[in-house]
Amino acid sequence: MGLPQLSAIENGNSVMVSCDSWLLKHPSALNTFEQMMSIAKGRKIVVFLDYDGTLSNIVDNPEKAFMTNKMRMTVREVARYFPTAIISGRSRDKVYDFVELDNVYYAGSHGLDIAAPLESPNYADPKHQTRGVDRNGNEVVLFQPAKKYSPTIQKIFSALLERTRNIQGVMIEHNKFCISVHFRHVHDEDFCTLEKLVNSIMGEYREFCVSEGKMVFEIRPDMKWDKGYALNYLLDTLGFGNSNDVLPLYIGDDRTDEDAFKAIRNRGEGYPIVVSSTSKDTAALYSLRNPSEVQKFLLSLVRWRKNSLSSKLDF
Numbered sequence: 439m440g441l442p443q444l445s446a447i448e449n450g451n452s453v454m455v456s457c458d459s460w461l462l463k464h465p466s467a468l469n470t471f472e473q474m475m476s477i478a479k480g481r482k483i484v485v486f487l488d489y490d491g492t493l494s495n496i497v498d499n500p501e502k503a504f505m506t507n508k509m510r511m512t513v514r515e516v517a518r519y520f521p522t523a524i525i526s527g528r529s530r531d532k533v534y535d536f537v538e539l540d541n542v543y544y545a546g547s548h549g550l551d552i553a554a555p556l557e558s559p560n561y562a563d564p565k566h567q568t569r570g571v572d573r574n575g576n577e578v579v580l581f582q583p584a585k586k587y588s589p590t591i592q593k594i595f596s597a598l599l600e601r602t603r604n605i606q607g608v609m610i611e612h613n614k615f616c617i618s619v620h621f622r623h624v625h626d627e628d629f630c631t632l633e634k635l636v637n638s639i640m641g642e643y644r645e646f647c648v649s650e651g652k653m654v655f656e657i658r659p660d661m662k663w664d665k666g667y668a669l670n671y672l673l674d675t676l677g678f679g680n681s682n683d684v685l686p687l688y689i690g691d692d693r694t695d696e697d698a699f700k701a702i703r704n705r706g707e708g709y710p711i712v713v714s715s716t717s718k719d720t721a722a723l724y725s726l727r728n729p730s731e732v733q734k735f736l737l738s739l740v741r742w743r744k745n746s747l748s749s750k751l752d753f
């Protein structure tokens with residue numbers, strides 16, 4: 439089944455889709471900013487951001503994927519004017535340590551670990567939603583639908599560490615409810631051995647799935663939950679669940695972000711924006727080339743909001 443077209447974009451796209459070019463199919467969100475915002479006046483934009491490759495550049499060492507201070511200040515400004523959440527494949531704590539902002543919401547483990555202000559009435563299973571406090575002592579509701587898998591995830595993590603220890607360059611990252619097996623530094627000739635090993639270990643854990651991201655195998659519980667569900671959950675808990683004047687905006691660069699793009703397409707309105715400078719298969723409708731363009735776009739969003747607020751005051 440094809441994805442629904444978004445009304446605001448259809449006009450722009452219907453002219454462009456026939457041209458076989460990345461930027462024509464996925465116009466730059468910087469160059470089409472005014473057109474994008476033309477439907478947003480008086481409506482509520484909710485901003486969702488991925489972390490790696492979106493707010494920070496992809497770097498060799500995952501522990502060093504710092505965002506620039508300029509980006510941090512920009513995201514802080516965005517969050518002053520729009521409800522803002524970061525949905526990352528990393529553990530929630532780790533992504534908070536990189537971002538260090540207290541005015542944004544965080545979802546880690548590809549959306550399997552969400553800290554939200556309120557419970558969601560639509561995802562009311564009490565075993566998944568528990569009250570807790572975040573690291574600043576604020577009361578939050580934690581939504582952790584994969585909690586029961588924690589002991590198994592620990593077992594898988596240990597098995598991966600043990601059985602890949604002879605392959606040079608492998609790095610296994612524990613992301614709380616998922617695991618990343620990085621192969622960026624694995625020699626080409628060892629890649630197949632690693633892939634077979636990962637598949638053989640995971641063959642013992644049928645309730646988990648493996649997908650591939652940027653030089654990484656992503657291992658997570660095979661359940662009906664992903665970044666798209668997380669986006670809808672957050673919209674719900676922020677009070678926009680049934681609102682038809684909300685425009686979710688999601689910026690991301692990797693395969694798991696596609697679920698969030700599709701969630702926006704399925705809602706029928708909003709802005710799915712992929713970060714990529716090269717052509718790829720995506721459900722996003724707009725593109726930005728790299729984190730530096732993401733920062734410029736976010737700044738434009740803040741300016742646009744400030745201008746619309748000041749023009750309201752002029753009346």
Ligand SMILES: O=P(O)(O)OC[C@H]1O[C@H](O[C@H]2O[C@H](CO)[C@@H](O)[C@H](O)[C@H]2O)[C@H](O)[C@@H](O)[C@@H]1O
Pocket residue numbers: 488489490491495496497498499500501503525526527528611613618620622651652653654656692694
């Ligand atoms: O959902 P995200 O926030 O984009 O997280 C996805 C994975 O990102 C990280 O790995 C990627 O970025 C690293 C740092 O730039 C890079 O070295 C690695 O090759 C990329 O795959 C993170 O380390 C993973 O745990 C995340 O799942």
